Amino acid sequence: MVSRSVMLGFPRKCVSDPVISDLVKGCGIEVNILRARIDPSEEGRMLARLRGPEEVIENGLSMLRERGVEISYPESSFIWQEARCVHCGACAGICPSGAFTICPETFMVGFDMSGCILCDLCIEVCYYGAIQSVEDYIGGCRK
Ligand code: SF4
Ligand code: SF4
Structure with missing residues (x-):
């Protein structure tokens, strides 16, 4: 599967x-x-x-x-721009699906697109503009 x-x-x-x-x-x-x-x-x-x-x-x-x-495929328009990320962990704290995680050993943030449900919560808490949305692709509508 x-x-x-x-x-x-x-x-x-x-x-x-x-x-x-x-x-x-x-x-x-x-x-x-x-x-x-x-x-x-x-x-x-x-x-x-x-x-x-x-x-x-x-x-x-x-x-x-x-x-x-x-x-x-939304992967091409939903991008975690790691170069801009300061690993503050705000996205991992709010992510409901576990797509954003914090490594318990290095405290570095990691991202797994396959778990993302595109709820956009992480975009709202990222003050560094490190996460790009697919919003433009669907005209701003919500489910
Ligand atoms: S909120 Fe933004 S800057 Fe902070 S860890 Fe997540 S992607 Fe990186
Ligand atoms: S869009 Fe939602 S599910 Fe996807 S990484 Fe951000 S907070 Fe997690």
Whole structure:
């Protein structure tokens, strides 16, 4: 089993196509919708975490592409800029998923994107601008 965060873009022609239902029922992929903005008369965007066997997820993503859904990966737009980080630990203290952690031996902060649920809490507490958000990609909407 693997878990992957994906950003799905739904062109206008796709918003009424039940692709997410087919991803769950047809492919057997667990879909956890983290954020979404879908309007039947406009384009839509969705940030989701997919969970399942790697090959099954790849097949599911291929199915989405064939049906016109645009796929990108938030890892490319959610970046911990370690060079700016002073390892104050504020992000690790507030992170609900354990994606940001503090090494008990070195007291250095570490980041594991695979555990991140993109709640943005760490961005709010980081006074050093060391964490970049995906907010622009989804138009500022919240789940
Ligand atoms: S809050 Fe910012 S500066 Fe502090 S440890 Fe986290 S990323 Fe680094
Ligand atoms: S966005 Fe939320 S879950 Fe992700 S690292 Fe920051 S606080 Fe943790």
